[in-house]
Amino acid sequence: MKYRIVSAAAYIAFFALIFLLPLFLNGFWVNRVAIYLVYSICAVAISMSWGYAGVLNLGQGLFFGIGAYMLAMSLTLALPENNPVPELMLLNMEPDAVRDLCCVTPGSFLWIPFRSLAVGMIAAIVVPIVLAAALGFVMFKRRTAGVYVSIITLAFALIGQLLIINNQPLTGGFNGLANLALLDIAGLEFDPYGPSVYYLVAVTLLVVILIARYLLSGRIGQILKAIREDEARARYLGYDVENYKLFIFCLSAGVAGLAGMLFTVTAEFASPSLMATSFSISMVIWAATGGRASLLGAAIGALIVNFVGSLASESAAFQPVWPIILGGLFIFVVLVMPNGLAGICKGLIERWRKRDAAREEAYP
Amino acid sequence: METFVIGLSIASILFMVALGLAIIYGTMKVINLAHGEMVMIGAYVTVLATKHLGFSLYWCLPLAFLITAAFGLVIERTVVRRLYGRLLDTLLATWGIALILQQLIRIHFGLALFGIQIEGLGSDLQNVPVPIELQQSFRFLGANIPAYRAFVFTIAVLLGAVTWWLVYRTRFGNQLRAVSVARNMAAACGINDQRVNALAFAYGSGLAGAAGVLVSGFKTVSPDMGTPYVVDAFLVVVAGGVGNLIGTFVSAGILGEVQSFVATWLNDVYGRTVLFAVVILILLFRPQGLFVIKSR
Numbered sequence: 001m002k003y004r005i006v007s008a009a010a011y012i013a014f015f016a017l018i019f020l021l022p023l024f025l026n027g028f029w030v031n032r033v034a035i036y037l038v039y040s041i042c043a044v045a046i047s048m049s050w051g052y053a054g055v056l057n058l059g060q061g062l063f064f065g066i067g068a069y070m071l072a073m074s075l076t077l078a079l080p081e082n083n084p085v086p087e088l089m090l091l092n093m094e095p096d097a098v099r100d101l102c103c104v105t106p107g108s109f110l111w112i113p114f115r116s117l118a119v120g121m122i123a124a125i126v127v128p129i130v131l132a133a134a135l136g137f138v139m140f141k142r143r144t145a146g147v148y149v150s151i152i153t154l155a156f157a158l159i160g161q162l163l164i165i166n167n168q169p170l171t172g173g174f175n176g177l178a179n180l181a182l183l184d185i186a187g188l189e190f191d192p193y194g195p196s197v198y199y200l201v202a203v204t205l206l207v208v209i210l211i212a213r214y215l216l217s218g219r220i221g222q223i224l225k226a227i228r229e230d231e232a233r234a235r236y237l238g239y240d241v242e243n244y245k246l247f248i249f250c251l252s253a254g255v256a257g258l259a260g261m262l263f264t265v266t267a268e269f270a271s272p273s274l275m276a277t278s279f280s281i282s283m284v285i286w287a288a289t290g291g292r293a294s295l296l297g298a299a300i301g302a303l304i305v306n307f308v309g310s311l312a313s314e315s316a317a318f319q320p321v322w323p324i325i326l327g328g329l330f331i332f333v334v335l336v337m338p339n340g341l342a343g344i345c346k347g348l349i350e351r352w353r354k355r356d357a358a359r360e361e362a363y364p
Numbered sequence: 365m366e367t368f369v370i371g372l373s374i375a376s377i378l379f380m381v382a383l384g385l386a387i388i389y390g391t392m393k394v395i396n397l398a399h400g401e402m403v404m405i406g407a408y409v410t411v412l413a414t415k416h417l418g419f420s421l422y423w424c425l426p427l428a429f430l431i432t433a434a435f436g437l438v439i440e441r442t443v444v445r446r447l448y449g450r451l452l453d454t455l456l457a458t459w460g461i462a463l464i465l466q467q468l469i470r471i472h473f474g475l476a477l478f479g480i481q482i483e484g485l486g487s488d489l490q491n492v493p494v495p496i497e498l499q500q501s502f503r504f505l506g507a508n509i510p511a512y513r514a515f516v517f518t519i520a521v522l523l524g525a526v527t528w529w530l531v532y533r534t535r536f537g538n539q540l541r542a543v544s545v546a547r548n549m550a551a552a553c554g555i556n557d558q559r560v561n562a563l564a565f566a567y568g569s570g571l572a573g574a575a576g577v578l579v580s581g582f583k584t585v586s587p588d589m590g591t592p593y594v595v596d597a598f599l600v601v602v603a604g605g606v607g608n609l610i611g612t613f614v615s616a617g618i619l620g621e622v623q624s625f626v627a628t629w630l631n632d633v634y635g636r637t638v639l640f641a642v643v644i645l646i647l648l649f650r651p652q653g654l655f656v657i658k659s660r
Binding site: 050054056058138142144146147148150151152154155156158159162163165166277278281284285288320321323324326327328329330331333334335338 | 395443446447450451452453454455456457459460461462463464466467468470471591592595598599602631633634636637640643644647648
């Protein structure tokens with residue numbers, strides 16, 4: 001009982017802090033923190049699949065990146081100078097190609113639906129889910145489990161990244177999409193350096209955490225935990241292990257896509273670096289630092305690691321050492337605090353409870 | 365034929381890296397994501413030894429083997445041994461090690477902070493001089509074969525043979541196989557399984573280091589060159605079936621050739637894409653890999 005109260009208090013305190021923060025920050029930092037909140041959503045997505053179901057997806061960056069690209073395509077086409085054909089295609093087209101989106105470069109017709117902003121926004125979530133479903137179906141139906149899933153997703157993301165870099169005329173190649181319009185929904189313009197985008201991200205994080213918590217505290221969450229602890233036993237008890245894993249894998253991919261979409265809104269670019277192996281693994285370490293099995297913990301972990309990281313890269317002396325500190329953090333978290341900050345908090349509460357109980361026994 | 369030989373050399377590198385990974389994974393169920401960094405360190409040993417000590421590429425092979433084996437030993441002793449039985453966590457911790465190693469090269473082992481620079485380190489790309497006799501090519505079965513590719517293949521086969529001998533014909537190999545089948549039972553029979561772990565980790569790392577020397581001969585050397593190797597090598601191990609050398613050998617051969625042929629036909633990126641697709645297909649039809657040893 002006591003734990004639930006403390007946990008509810010932690011949620012309220014965290015979100016009160018998040019929602020009040022922009023009052024004390026300038027535009028630059030509002031934008032920075034908004035990006036960190038986007039990363040928090042990523043960490044929550046990792047926590048959902050890894051912390052709850054033990055499915056460690058090391059290719060989450062691919063889904064994040066696809067989400068970012070989908071919206072970025074729409075926002076590219078929203079600029080007048082990119083019509084009828086985006087600049088990046090004009091640079092890469094054959095000299096005698098027709099200047100129309102249907103056929104200016106090979107495959108450019110794929111961009112046509114993205115003239116509508118709604119399509120871009122929906123695709124940012126649906127495409128990652130569909131991809132995850134396809135990959136997950138192959139993996140889980142063959143009962144690929146544990147570390148194999150991690151390696152296959154890692155390789156999958158690596159290939160995705162290479163394909164995007166390789167198809168320059170279609171995707172902008174190594175530079176990605178950087179010349180974007182601001183997100184504008186029904187006349188309401190979202191300014192990445194103002195409170196509008198910040199609150200868009202913060203509210204999304206709140207909604208994602210609440211929905212995930214509602215979902216995972218129920219029956220599904222229990223079954224997923226059972227699968228995490230002992231897959232064979234869960235199967236023996238009659239649960240369809242593969243479908244549950246597929247479900248959480250896709251859900252997590254969808255959340256990552258959503259986060260990617262918000263990243264485009266906040267950071268105003270989408271590039272292949274979002275799909276890099278190192279970025280995918282970073283997400284995992286954010287979640288691990290905060291506490292892999294705690295949604296709030298994962299969100300806080302992402303905020304802390306990124307905040308400290310940005311402070312470190314501000315100073316010239318610290319910047320070259322930061323990757324070493326980050327690497328050390330990986331090792332430290334895994335060796336010393338496998339359940340992250342949330343695990344430490346839980347341990348403390350447990351100790352208080354025991355002390356209270358002991359006291360009550362001594363002085364009834 | 366030329367493509368085939370290039371494929372053979374890709375396969376040789378893959379085989380050497382994957383062999384080390386397979387021994388480490390097979391023996392102690394640890395995914396070593398810092399394995400690619402052993403390739404990288406092997407390559408940098410070559411860069412430094414040729415630049416500063418005047419070593420030829422040949423002498424770099426044993427040197428890099430020893431140095432990376434020492435690295436492996438330290439990694440096993442300090443980090444990995446605390447994580448046995450926590451597979452996914454080893455993955456994260458070794459990635460942390462990989463990050464640290466890469467950055468150490470970039471900042472000249474930290475000396476750059478004090479304004480000291482060592483030629484051959486840093487984040488720039490490096491090249492290694494290849495001995496004259498390996499720069500030539502010879503004719504074989506009517507095709508031009510670069511001597512260096514043949515050299516890479518020879519070394520890989522040689523090291524493969526040594527490893528086979530070590531695993532199946534020596535006392536250490538016996539213990540290694542016993543530990544990988546039933547750790548507790550082996551320990552109960554008086555095998556020092558900690559020692560076996562440490563040696564296996566060091567040997568696996570050493571193989572990757574030797575592979576790094578060979579890689580440095582035909583690719584530019586940079587601090588982040590290792591990551592693709594560890595991913596590809598793991599795909600090789602998975603496709604070949606965990607825990608047997610023949611499987612690793614055959615699947616490295618297949619995947620190296622596939623990559624080489626597709627890469628010449630289309631380009632490098634599609635080569636890797638198809639490689640990945642092939643691995644997925646293998647897993648679809650043979651989830652345990654191509655070759656499986658029966659174990660209880």
